[in-house]
Amino acid sequence: xxxxxxxxxxxxxxxxxxxxxxxxxxxxxxxxxxxxxxxxxxxxxxxxxxxxxxxxxxxxxxxxxxxxxxxxxxxxxxxxxxxxxxxxxxxxxxxxxxxxxxxxxxxxxxxxxxxxxxxxxxxxxxxxxxxxxxxxxxxxx
Amino acid sequence: xxxxxxxxxxxxxxxxxxxxxxxxxxxxxxxxxxxxxxxxxxxxxxxxxxxxxxxxxxxxxxxxxxxxxxxxxxxxxxxxxxxxxxxxxxxxxxxxxxxxxxxxxxxxxxxxxxxxxxxxxxxxxxxxxxxxxxxxxxxxx
DNA sequence: ACGTACTGTAACTATACTTGTTACAGATAT
DNA sequence: ATATCTGTAACAAGTATAGTTACAGTACGT
Numbered sequence: 001x002x003x004x005x006x007x008x009x010x011x012x013x014x015x016x017x018x019x020x021x022x023x024x025x026x027x028x029x030x031x032x033x034x035x036x037x038x039x040x041x042x043x044x045x046x047x048x049x050x051x052x053x054x055x056x057x058x059x060x061x062x063x064x065x066x067x068x069x070x071x072x073x074x075x076x077x078x079x080x081x082x083x084x085x086x087x088x089x090x091x092x093x094x095x096x097x098x099x100x101x102x103x104x105x106x107x108x109x110x111x112x113x114x115x116x117x118x119x120x121x122x123x124x125x126x127x128x129x130x131x132x133x134x135x136x137x138x139x140x141x
Numbered sequence: 142x143x144x145x146x147x148x149x150x151x152x153x154x155x156x157x158x159x160x161x162x163x164x165x166x167x168x169x170x171x172x173x174x175x176x177x178x179x180x181x182x183x184x185x186x187x188x189x190x191x192x193x194x195x196x197x198x199x200x201x202x203x204x205x206x207x208x209x210x211x212x213x214x215x216x217x218x219x220x221x222x223x224x225x226x227x228x229x230x231x232x233x234x235x236x237x238x239x240x241x242x243x244x245x246x247x248x249x250x251x252x253x254x255x256x257x258x259x260x261x262x263x264x265x266x267x268x269x270x271x272x273x274x275x276x277x278x279x280x281x282x
Numbered sequence: 283a284c285g286t287a288c289t290g291t292a293a294c295t296a297t298a299c300t301t302g303t304t305a306c307a308g309a310t311a312t
Numbered sequence: 313a314t315a316t317c318t319g320t321a322a323c324a325a326g327t328a329t330a331g332t333t334a335c336a337g338t339a340c341g342t
Binding site: 027046060 | 301
C-alpha cells in the first residue's frame with residue numbers, strides 16, 4: 001500500500017458529505033463506505049478541514065459536514081488540500097555539480113514540474129464536487 | 142527514497158546522450174553525472190530502449206546513444222517509457238459495494254484519472270528533448 | 283456534575299515501492 | 313583469448329502509505 005490514494009478517498013468522503021447535506025456525518029460511517037479505518041478518515045478530514053472544505057464538530061452527536069455547497073468546491077482545491085505532492089519527483093540525490101548538465105538540469109526540471117502541476121490544477125479546476133456527485137448518480141450530463 | 146524520480150533521471154540521461162551525438166556513452170559516465178549507481182542508469186536505459194528512445198550496444202566500446210534526433214523525442218514519450226504510473230491512485234481496498242456511493246465512485250474516479258493523465262500527456266507533448274537541451278544550455282527561447 | 287459519544291492525534295506495525303549495491307552471464311572489439 | 317561493456321537477478325536499506333490501538337479533549341443530555 002504505497003500508492004497514494006488520498007485524493008480518491010477524499011473525493012469519496014466529500015461525495016458522502018454532499019449527499020448528507022447539513023447533517024453531521026460520523027467518521028465511522030464514512031469508514032464503512034470507504035472500507036477502511038475511521039482514523040484514516042479522520043486524518044483526511046483534518047486535511048480537508050484545514051483547506052476549509054469541511055467543518056467538524058467534536059463531542060456527542062458530532063461529525064463532519066461540508067463547509068460550502070458542492071458547486072463551490074473545485075477538485076483542484078481538494079487535490080491541494082490532501083497534498084498529493086507533485087506529478088513527478090526531482091532527483092533524490094543532487095546531480096554532480098561538476099558536470100554542466102548536472103549543474104543546470106535541476107532548475108529546468110523544477111520549472112517543468114511547476115508547468116505540469118499547473119496544468120493538472122487547471123484540469124481539476126474544471127470539475128466541481130457537484131459534477132462528481134452527478135457522475136456518481138449516473139447523470140452523465 | 143520512495144518518491145519516484147525516474148522521469149527526472151531519464152531526462153538527465155537523455156540530455157547527456159543528446160549532447161554526445163552519435164557517440165556511445167557508457168552507463169558509468171552517465172552515473173557519475175546523475176550521481177548514482179551505474180546499474181540504476183542501465184535499468185532506466187533498458188526502459189528507454191524498450192520505448193525506442195535509445196539504442197544500446199553491448200561489448201567493448203559499447204554504450205548507449207539516442208535512437209532519434211532530440212527534436213523527435215517528446216517528453217510525453219519519455220514519461221510513458223519510464224512508466225511513472227498515474228497522477229493519483231485509486232482506492233487501495235475496494236470500497237463497500239453495499240453503499241450506492243462506494244459502488245459507483247470507482248468508475249467515476251477511473252474516468253477522472255484518465256482525463257488527468259491525458260492532460261499531463263498533452264502538456265508534456267508540447268516539449269521535446271531538444272527544448273530541454275536548449276533550456277539546460279541557458280537558451281531560453 | 284456526570285456519563286455518553288464523538289473528534290483529534292500520537293505511536294506503532296505491516297506492507298510496498300524506490301534506490302543502492304554486488305554479482306555474474308552474455309556480447310563485442312581488439 | 314582478453315578486456316570492456318550491457319543486461320539482469322538478487323538482496324539490503326530507506327521511506328511513504330495505510331491500518332490499528334489507545335487515549336486526551338470536547339460537547340450534548342440528563
